[in-house]
Amino acid sequence: MPRALITGVTGQDGMYLAEFLAAKGYEIFGLIHGQNNPRIPAVRRVAPSIHLLDGDLLDLRSLIRAMETSQPDEVYNLGAISFVGLSWRQAEITSEVTAMGVLRILEAIQVHTHNDMSRVRFYQASSSEMFGNVHEVPQRETTAFHPRSPYGVAKTFGHYMTVNYRESYGAHACSGILFNHESPRRGHEFVTRKVTRGAARVALGLQKRLTLGNLEARRDWGFAGDYVEAMWLILQEDQADDYVVATGETHSIRDLLDIAFSRVGIEDWTRYVVQDARLFRPADVNLLVGDASHARARLGWKPRVKFRDLIEMMVDDDLADLQRGA
Known part of the structure; x- marks a missing residue:
């Protein structure tokens, strides 16, 4: 063993x-x-x-x-x-x-x-x-x-x-x-979980606004x-x-918001999201996207879960968790 x-x-x-x-x-x-x-x-x-x-x-x-x-x-x-x-x-x-x-x-x-x-x-x-x-x-x-x-x-x-x-x-x-x-096990302080949980809370009437920093930042x-x-x-x-x-795909915070709020039946998230300059990083990274061809060639590895499926998985978990708590 x-x-x-x-x-x-x-x-x-x-x-x-x-x-x-x-x-x-x-x-x-x-x-x-x-x-x-x-x-x-x-x-x-x-x-x-x-x-x-x-x-x-x-x-x-x-x-x-x-x-x-x-x-x-x-x-x-x-x-x-x-x-x-x-x-x-x-x-x-x-x-x-x-x-x-x-x-x-x-x-x-x-x-x-x-x-x-x-x-x-x-x-x-x-x-x-x-x-x-x-x-x-x-x-x-x-x-x-x-x-x-x-x-x-x-x-x-x-x-x-x-x-x-x-x-x-x-x-x-x-x-x-x-x-x-990311995943449903991600800490609540990270932006993906902040968005998925925020969307779930807004949909359940537990929260009126979601405050975020830079919506243009892009990540893989x-x-x-x-x-x-x-x-x-x-x-x-x-x-x-x-x-x-890496996945080799890049998405913005706006893309993340689109999917998360759509999953809870809200198509226009702009009514619920507020930007706060205090949440901007002193020196941000605007575009990260990886080339995992070395891992694919040597290890035979490739990602299975797509971005949309990932965010919807996280929203569903947050909804279930909040409903259990309610």
């Missing part, structure tokens, strides 16, 4: 990955910070046999202990402070967790393996936010990075540190440069459940490498 250690297991990606690996017969260990995390019951529902270990990406010793306890064949580093907007207000802690956390877990693997790092396969959750002020469209593995947020800078550090350990120490260390990926949105399969496929390759994981 293969063994996997997942950091960030209580997040959207962590839960989908735990569920995916459990179905493949893995023994799964999930790193959590503190035993009172409110999302622990949700993790146990999707992966009942998971072993939860106390640890922190800020604490190298706890990561070494987690390695010794789990004895993993594969490590998936999904832990991060991942809300981009927050990173300007909390740049230091974002850097400590999202950037230095990668270094610490690579160091923990090095200590655990007694410098034979190829014994453990490592996946780093890199991000399309590293491309930032894009140098070419679409973005691929060779596109230069120009991050436009403290979060993007931190992810770029973690990405290059992963490459450095691969080249310097022979680590089987890979990165998936994932473009935006996919389904998180599809993307965790790519993470696993990346680590099954004998040669460690980095891969863009």
